[in-house]
Amino acid sequence: MDAKLLFIHALSPLHAGTGQGVGAIDLPIAREKATNLPYLPGSSLKGVLRDACTDGTTRKEVFGPETTHAADYAGSVHFTDQRLLFMPIRSLSGTFAWVTSPLVLRRFSRDVALAQGADFPANVPDVTPSDGCLVTNATNLIGNDGKVTLEDIPLTPARSAEMDAWAQKFVAVLFPQSSEWKDVFTARLCLVHDEIFGFLVETATEVVARIALDDEVKTVKQGALWYEESLPAESILSGLVVASPVRAEAHTVFKTVDDIIxxxxxxxxxxxxxxGLCSLHMVS
Structure with a gap:
């Protein structure tokens, strides 16, 4: 199997929805059943890239035939679900933090082991609820009280050389041509306990009320009020691009994807x- 890591950086709020809701939110985002962590379905990503491929022959060889001939043969590229890697969370100091957890990094490391050309630290730092959080040595998240306060949760921070190593690898992929954004990411990287991260991704998503106006009187239509959920801007997701040479070789698959993104x-x-405006980066 030929696979490469793919990163998605949301430049505006990202709504990868389920189409229906059962609670207060009418249009929630897609979440994993076991972990409740948000994700972007691989099928959604593949559809966007397929539409963006302008060469008809390449589109069929890489992404497969049109829907009416779907049974003829399979496409040569597969996309895993793109899982949330870093969640932007409001911080009392530093404006916001890019927050992740040990479980998220361990699952990411499992993808790294399958991918070609990926070079990330082998060791995943651990943190317990009593430890607070881990930050880089260049952090700007620590307030005057010596705490990192995410939303309304005060955490005791510990500066970590391991977090420095992780930050160095991530910025090389996410911001390859911007030293300024490399510094911004490094200063805002934060590792919290899995339970705290789970709480944050449940409560810190963006929920907005939407309405529809009557065309004639310009007032809200009867019953036309709904709430929709999105991942906030600056969210970062990751997953795998897998090449399966059915009609196109692996190098053609990866070059096609790289050109599109x-x-x-x-x-x-x-x-x-x-x-949904997003910047995509594939690890070469």
């Missing part, structure tokens, strides 16, 4: 209201 793409729903 050279410019930002719109992922998920509600593009006309600014949702």
């Amino acid at each position: 050279a410019n930002p793409l719109q992922l998920g729903g509600h593009a006309t209201v600014g949702r």
Whole structure:
């Protein structure tokens, strides 16, 4: 199996929805059943990249035939679900933090082991609820009280050389041409306990109320009020791009994907209201 790591950096709120809701949120985002962590379905990503491929022959060889001939042969590229890697969380100091957890990094490390060209630290730092959180030595998240306060949760920070090593690897992929953003990411990287991370990704998503207006009187239509959930801007997800040489060789598959993601793409729903503008990066 030929596979490469793919990163998705949301430049605007990202709505990868389920189409229906059972609670207070009418249009929730997709979440894993076991962990409740948000993700972008691989099928959604593949559809966007397929539409962005302008060469008809390459599109069929790499992404497979049109839907009407789907049974003829399989496509040569597969995308895993893109799982949340870093969640932007409001911070009392530093404006916001890019937050992750040991479980998330361990699952990411499992993908690293399958991918070609990926070079990330082998050791995943651990943290317990009593430990608070781990930050880099260049952090700007620590307040005057010596705490890192995420939303309304005060945590006792510990500066970590291991976090420095992780930050160095991530910025090389996410911000290859911007030293400024490399510093911004490093200063805001934060590792919290899995339970705290689970609470944050449940409560710190972006939920907005939407309405529809009557065309004639310009007032809200009867019953046309709904709430929709999105991952906030600056969320970072990751997953795998897998090449399966059915009609196209692996190098052709990866080059095609790399060419398509050279410019930002719109992922998920509600593009006309600014949702889903994303920057994508594949580890060569």
